[in-house]
Amino acid sequence: xxxxxxxxxxxxxxxxxxxxxxLASISPSQAAAKIQHMISPGGxxxxxxxxxxxxxxxxxxxxxxGSAQDPKDKSGVANLVGELLDEGSGNLDSKTFxxxxxxxxxxxxxxxxxxxxxxSLRMLRDNKDEAFDxxxxxxxxPHFDTADVERIRSQVISGLRRETTNxxxxxxRKFLEVAxxxxxxxxQTNGNLDSVPTIAVADLKDYVGRVxxxxxxxIAVVGDIDPATLGKLLDHxxxxxxxxxxxxxxxxxxxxxxxxxxxxxLDVPQTVIAFGGPGVKRSDPNFMAAYVVNxxxxxxxxxxxxxxxxxxxxxxxxxxxxxxxxxxxxxxFIGNTGTRADRAGVSIDAVERExxxxxxxxxxxxxxxxxxxxxxxxxxxxxxxSSKLAQELLQYQQDKLPIGYIEKRNAIIDAVxxxxxxxxxxxxxxxxxxxxxxxxxxxxxxxxxxxxxxKSD
Numbered sequence: 001x002x003x004x005x006x007x008x009x010x011x012x013x014x015x016x017x018x019x020x021x022x023l024a025s026i027s028p029s030q031a032a033a034k035i036q037h038m039i040s041p042g043g044x045x046x047x048x049x050x051x052x053x054x055x056x057x058x059x060x061x062x063x064x065x066g067s068a069q070d071p072k073d074k075s076g077v078a079n080l081v082g083e084l085l086d087e088g089s090g091n092l093d094s095k096t097f098x099x100x101x102x103x104x105x106x107x108x109x110x111x112x113x114x115x116x117x118x119x120s121l122r123m124l125r126d127n128k129d130e131a132f133d134x135x136x137x138x139x140x141x142p143h144f145d146t147a148d149v150e151r152i153r154s155q156v157i158s159g160l161r162r163e164t165t166n167x168x169x170x171x172x173r174k175f176l177e178v179a180x181x182x183x184x185x186x187x188q189t190n191g192n193l194d195s196v197p198t199i200a201v202a203d204l205k206d207y208v209g210r211v212x213x214x215x216x217x218x219i220a221v222v223g224d225i226d227p228a229t230l231g232k233l234l235d236h237x238x239x240x241x242x243x244x245x246x247x248x249x250x251x252x253x254x255x256x257x258x259x260x261x262x263x264x265x266l267d268v269p270q271t272v273i274a275f276g277g278p279g280v281k282r283s284d285p286n287f288m289a290a291y292v293v294n295x296x297x298x299x300x301x302x303x304x305x306x307x308x309x310x311x312x313x314x315x316x317x318x319x320x321x322x323x324x325x326x327x328x329x330x331x332x333f334i335g336n337t338g339t340r341a342d343r344a345g346v347s348i349d350a351v352e353r354e355x356x357x358x359x360x361x362x363x364x365x366x367x368x369x370x371x372x373x374x375x376x377x378x379x380x381x382x383x384x385x386s387s388k389l390a391q392e393l394l395q396y397q398q399d400k401l402p403i404g405y406i407e408k409r410n411a412i413i414d415a416v417x418x419x420x421x422x423x424x425x426x427x428x429x430x431x432x433x434x435x436x437x438x439x440x441x442x443x444x445x446x447x448x449x450x451x452x453x454x455k456s457d
Contacts, residue, residue, distance in 0.1 A: 040234045047397060049221070049393070057123055057131075057221065059220070061118070069210065070184070076191020083156065105123070106130070144201045144204050176188070217238060270339065272338045297354070297425075304320075309351075309354045360426075383406075
């Protein structure tokens with residue numbers, strides 16, 4: 001939660017931002033050579049890159065669990081915990097805690113994904129002791145004072161109310177419901193207007209006690225600090241957490257089979273279309289082929305097939321994109337576009353036609369070569385600051401990739417053959433689309449799923 005009341009905060013953050021942006025680019029091979037798998041004296045593991053280019057330290061970390069650990073009737077617990085951990089802890093109330101952050105230009109934040117509870121910490125080197133100590137207090141002794149809980153709850157509820165008139169938010173919610181049904185992945189991380197008002201302080205404390213534990217902890221640190229000092233700080237920060245989490249088992253689930261279509265009525269000028277279907281998990285041996293061919297269809301807004309067909313050729317939408325989403329227990333491909341209400345049906349037809357075309361014929365050799373070149377080159381942009389590199393290293397750990405993956409990634413991309421790409425395209429898009437349309441009714445091309453039953457096996 002970013003505290004809004006101190007102008008000093010913005011000035012301090014601008015200093016950190018300017019320092020971060022000045023960090024020299026690190027090539028993948030250089031980054032791989034620098035990555036250390038360190039273990040603190042107390043047994044806390046981390047991937048670590050020591051870099052004294054600028055006096056800055058960035059840490060990204062996560063705990064297994066995420067919003068999938070929310071009680072079924074209380075979705076939004078993990079999100080509310082993330083908003084409240086820095087609202088007072090230890091012997092500091094909320095105002096004093098944030099004043100300490102502001103005074104030292106320390107950036108500290110938390111957020112919940114479906115599978116993880118994540119945190120980010122960024123500071124200047126000279127402020128590392130105070131930064132890590134504030135994080136320790138937030139994780140181990142959050143207050144959850146009633147006044148703070150109600151203030152943050154009201155902010156979350158206000159956001160949820162705004163979403164009820166936002167077609168993009170409604171399309172996302174409905175798509176997850178169609179794809180996953182009653183599975184925890186079918187619920188929004190930030191909860192809903194029925195669940196959030198019922199969350200009690202006891203629910204927040206229960207979540208912290210069950211989820212924030214050392215056995216599900218993954219850490220990535222990049223910056224101007226030596227291993228011995230970092231080890232001591234990691235022990236001080238995380239060492240007193242419970243050894244083992246008490247997680248509720250989450251079953252694997254496959255997204256609903258296409259084709260299906262759902263319609264949500266909303267009186268807005270622009271109709272929003274969400275589309276997708278079952279994807280490819282990160283652990284699948286054919287993941288990289290799917291990743292490459294997905295880039296060709298919808299991964300890069302200006303050169304993708306969907307962009308050319310929907311925007312450039314037909315002028316149906318300002319933007320259209322599609323991407324892979326992989327989670328611990330499932331995977332999706334999911335896309336989105338928006339258009340005039342009277343052109344929604346034509347837009348859906350254009351997307352479906354292009355999806356069918358690539359599923360049947362695959363990409364061209366030129367498209368495959370250009371996609372490989374782009375994906376290899378774009379990694380440089382993902383590693384040009386300490387924060388970005390730390391985020392990438394944490395993601396690799398969550399995806400259970402080896403510590404040297406950065407160096408191997410381009411070779412894995414190059415190894416994708418045309419046959420691999422064609423098979424991946426057929427696997428992803430051969431069954432058609434799950435489609436959710438949010439906008440004005442009636443629209444003949446956007447009727448509920450009952451009009452187009454799923455194909456039988």
